[in-house]
Amino acid sequence: MHTNSILTLDFGSQYTQLIARRVRELGVYCEILPFNTSIDEILRRRPAGLILSGGPSSVYADAAPKLPAGLLEQTNCPILGICYGLQALMHELGGKVFRAANREFGLARLKVENTNSLLFDGIPPESTVWMSHGDHVESLPGGFIATATTKQSLSAVEALSKRIFGVQFHPEVAHSEYGKQIFANFVQKICRAKDDWTPQNIINEQIESIREQAPTGNIVTGLSGGVDSTIAATLVGRAVGARQTCLFVNNGLLREGEFEETLIAYQELSLNVRGIDASDAFLNNLVNISDPEAKRKSIGRTFIEVFDHEAMSIGDVHYLVQGTLYPDVIESISVNGPSATIKSHHNVGGLPEGMKLKVIEPLRELFKDEVREIGRQLGVPESIINRHPFPGPGLAIRIIGEVTRARLKILRAANKIVEDEVRHANLNQHVWQAFAVLLPIQTVGVMGDARTYEQVIAVRAVTSLDGMTADWARLPQELLEAVASRIISEVRGINRVVYDITSKPPGTIEWE
Numbered sequence: 001m002h003t004n005s006i007l008t009l010d011f012g013s014q015y016t017q018l019i020a021r022r023v024r025e026l027g028v029y030c031e032i033l034p035f036n037t038s039i040d041e042i043l044r045r046r047p048a049g050l051i052l053s054g055g056p057s058s059v060y061a062d063a064a065p066k067l068p069a070g071l072l073e074q075t076n077c078p079i080l081g082i083c084y085g086l087q088a089l090m091h092e093l094g095g096k097v098f099r100a101a102n103r104e105f106g107l108a109r110l111k112v113e114n115t116n117s118l119l120f121d122g123i124p125p126e127s128t129v130w131m132s133h134g135d136h137v138e139s140l141p142g143g144f145i146a147t148a149t150t151k152q153s154l155s156a157v158e159a160l161s162k163r164i165f166g167v168q169f170h171p172e173v174a175h176s177e178y179g180k181q182i183f184a185n186f187v188q189k190i191c192r193a194k195d196d197w198t199p200q201n202i203i204n205e206q207i208e209s210i211r212e213q214a215p216t217g218n219i220v221t222g223l224s225g226g227v228d229s230t231i232a233a234t235l236v237g238r239a240v241g242a243r244q245t246c247l248f249v250n251n252g253l254l255r256e257g258e259f260e261e262t263l264i265a266y267q268e269l270s271l272n273v274r275g276i277d278a279s280d281a282f283l284n285n286l287v288n289i290s291d292p293e294a295k296r297k298s299i300g301r302t303f304i305e306v307f308d309h310e311a312m313s314i315g316d317v318h319y320l321v322q323g324t325l326y327p328d329v330i331e332s333i334s335v336n337g338p339s340a341t342i343k344s345h346h347n348v349g350g351l352p353e354g355m356k357l358k359v360i361e362p363l364r365e366l367f368k369d370e371v372r373e374i375g376r377q378l379g380v381p382e383s384i385i386n387r388h389p390f391p392g393p394g395l396a397i398r399i400i401g402e403v404t405r406a407r408l409k410i411l412r413a414a415n416k417i418v419e420d421e422v423r424h425a426n427l428n429q430h431v432w433q434a435f436a437v438l439l440p441i442q443t444v445g446v447m448g449d450a451r452t453y454e455q456v457i458a459v460r461a462v463t464s465l466d467g468m469t470a471d472w473a474r475l476p477q478e479l480l481e482a483v484a485s486r487i488i489s490e491v492r493g494i495n496r497v498v499y500d501i502t503s504k505p506p507g508t509i510e511w512e
């Protein structure tokens with residue numbers, strides 16, 4: 001348990017995770033807990049400061065989330081309320097919140113009225129902030145003063161003696177010009193929180209914690225070639241060495257050279273890794289299957305069979321490593337329950353039945369960018385750290401219709417051209433994913449003097465922040481032209497290339 005750090009109570013804002021990230025960027029640990037966490041749980045953490053997030057409610061709504069009972073009386077650390085968090089504080093303390101008919105949404109000019117406010121230390125008298133609220137504070141409880149305003153509302157308040165602060169805008173959002181400075185003022189100057197959240201400390205703490213969790217017995221870890229499983233395994237490897245066995249399964253649906261190259265990268269990281277080529281089992285089980293969900297189920301089943309069989313053969317295995325990240329943890333403890341946006345099919349793999357393994361999750365306190373930073377410190381190559389997401393069912397869901405070895409060969413060759421050309425154009429970091437899809441139709445073409453009747457490749461490239469929504473990437477025409485002409489001249493069986501210009505929603509990133 002982290003003490004003397006910052007605790008954020010989540011009132012349901014879409015920006016809550018950003019609050020934690022802003023605080024952690026300052027080198028201070030920030031944990032997110034639901035707004036209805038008991039006061040005992042809060043006190044146990046001995047927080048250096050509390051942040052109350054925004055949220056969609058009005059304090060006057062029937063089921064409006066309230067501050068935990070006893071919060072203001074029993075905690076003696078500074079508190080910062082943001083948006084709904086501010087309104088909930090004012091409401092509880094006897095101020096008046098105005099129930100607005102219209103929302104104030106977007107950029108606003110903030111005027112600092114009280115230049116002595118520590119929260120606004122170093123911030124110019126006028127700056128731009130991001131607003132997203134309906135209700136706003138109309139009158140203040142005793143002991144509070146207004147420290148900043150916008151044209152439309154009272155935008156910041158404080159009661160220095162009570163060490164309670166509040167802002168109506170969202171300093172956690174990048175559009176708020178001096179948002180980072182506001183967090184630095186609160187966390188460092190007002191709370192004086194412990195600043196030990198550094199990659200090296202996180203690595204040391206995790207290594208120690210893994211050793212405590214698994215003092216004896218063997219550990220099994222499934223590797224996918226992706227960032228999370230690689231870094232989780234590397235941490236466990238540093239903690240327990242060869243007591244960890246990593247299993248990297250070739251399902252026959254990986255990209256050109258991927259199995260061999262990734263296996264070498266794992267060996268260079270000194271991981272105790274077994275490469276298991278189970279291509280035949282996966283591909284045989286996929287014969288005659290065209291339906292996307294049936295493909296996923298078949299691949300999932302085969303994976304569990306192969307993984308369980310190998311894990312059983314290690315002997316004395318008590319633990320399984322999973323690369324769960326902090327956003328999944330927050331999602332699972334959220335008062336609103338797990339969000340419908342999480343897809344169960346993305347959680348490939350499973351606990352070997354009957355082995356009763358305990359789960360070790362070395363990344364469960366970390367955001368993705370923190371995981372990458374730790375990976376760099378651990379010497380994980382950039383090729384893995386910056387790898388685009390690649391679906392567990394692999395190329396099977398990029399071959400529309402039945403998956404055959406012949407079709408896989410065509411898709412691999414075309415996909416390599418797409419990836420190589422995007423990389424050569426230095427656009428790899430700009431796109432979220434770029435890949436080829438093989439379509440189950442033939443079209444007429446002409447090559448030399450001969451008529452051709454061959455298959456079509458669709459090229460898909462998207463930009464995205466999290467894969468939940470995506471836009472089709474406006475790739476340069478010269479790049480698209482190079483991709484198309486190389487695919488048609490180099491990949492036997494393809495005579496036409498099309499570019500997918502569908503966003504998500506309404507489309508999905510993958511075609512199946």
Ligand code: XMP
Binds near residue numbers: 391
């Ligand atoms: P969609 O196609 O749902 O994809 O827009 C969103 C992100 O998830 C990846 N994806 C998968 N990952 N197993 C996975 O491990 C799957 O079955 C799967 N389907 C989609 C996709 O590549 C994109 O990054």
